[in-house]
Amino acid sequence: MRPVIPPKKITSGGQTNTIAVWSKKLGVSPQVINGRIRKGWSIEKALSEPLKKLLTTQEKKTHRYESVKKYYATDKGKASRTKTYRKYQESAHGEAKKAEYRKSEKRRDVQHKFNTSEKGRKLALVYARTDKGKMTRKKFVTSTHGRAYRLWNSARLRSIKNGILFTLTRERVQKAIEKGLCEVTGIPFSESGGARGPYTSSLDRIVPSLGYTDENTQVVVWIYNAAKGDWGHSDVMRLVRVLSEGISEENNNVYVSEGSLS
Numbered sequence: 001m002r003p004v005i006p007p008k009k010i011t012s013g014g015q016t017n018t019i020a021v022w023s024k025k026l027g028v029s030p031q032v033i034n035g036r037i038r039k040g041w042s043i044e045k046a047l048s049e050p051l052k053k054l055l056t057t058q059e060k061k062t063h064r065y066e067s068v069k070k071y072y073a074t075d076k077g078k079a080s081r082t083k084t085y086r087k088y089q090e091s092a093h094g095e096a097k098k099a100e101y102r103k104s105e106k107r108r109d110v111q112h113k114f115n116t117s118e119k120g121r122k123l124a125l126v127y128a129r130t131d132k133g134k135m136t137r138k139k140f141v142t143s144t145h146g147r148a149y150r151l152w153n154s155a156r157l158r159s160i161k162n163g164i165l166f167t168l169t170r171e172r173v174q175k176a177i178e179k180g181l182c183e184v185t186g187i188p189f190s191e192s193g194g195a196r197g198p199y200t201s202s203l204d205r206i207v208p209s210l211g212y213t214d215e216n217t218q219v220v221v222w223i224y225n226a227a228k229g230d231w232g233h234s235d236v237m238r239l240v241r242v243l244s245e246g247i248s249e250e251n252n253n254v255y256v257s258e259g260s261l262s
Contacts (some may be wrong), residue, residue: 010043
């Protein structure tokens with residue numbers, strides 16, 4: 001189709017003027033009016049159609065974002081996005097980014113926010129009742145990380161209830177649990193006796209009045225912690241010395257040697 005040649009004068013609304021005059025009246029450049037007529041527009045439309053607003057850079061970004069969002073809301077867009085996302089996750093860069101995110105503070109904050117929300121608690125209760133949830137909990141409780149968390153959280157709750165200073169970090173407890181030895185006696189930890197078994201790990205405040213801090217807390221076997229109570233280390237050692245003097249040679253199979261008690 002050959003383009004229409006614009007006339008020298010245009011009549012609209014009972015007025016006849018040149019394109020230059022119409023341009024001044026309407027505030028539209030002559031090139032725009034000529035271009036519209038060449039495309040086959042009617043005279044009325046060529047003079048009355050408003051100009052399209054030129055978008056700013058930010059408006060273009062917003063428009064592009066809305067278009068993409070609308071596309072991904074469709075079934076075709078969802079399938080495309082899922083395929084692209086899986087391909088990226090399986091790539092080396094995706095795996096590295098995923099591992100980096102798991103160790104980040106942002107991920108911990110997001111996880112904590114969800115776990116403490118009403119929805120997170122409901123899902124946790126439902127999951128805990130399933131066989132998989134029970135197995136997961138059992139595995140976690142018996143792990144070094146689980147034992148460390150149990151000790152740390154119990155001490156934290158007791159501190160809140162009794163108004164005791166608590167600045168103990170979970171990392172401090174976990175490092176001691178991973179070593180597997182009582183920090184006072186050197187006896188290996190054994191969780192077979194339950195939460196109050198004689199050689200179960202427990203938290204002891206060196207000076208009870210100073211609260212739970214990294215410097216004032218030690219991870220010890222429960223039998224030592226129970227014997228110490230609210231007293232001091234010297235009182236426990238005095239009791240051990242008295243008891244050890246009555247042990248015969250055939251029963252002298254204690255973990256702590258006599259030399260380490262002096």
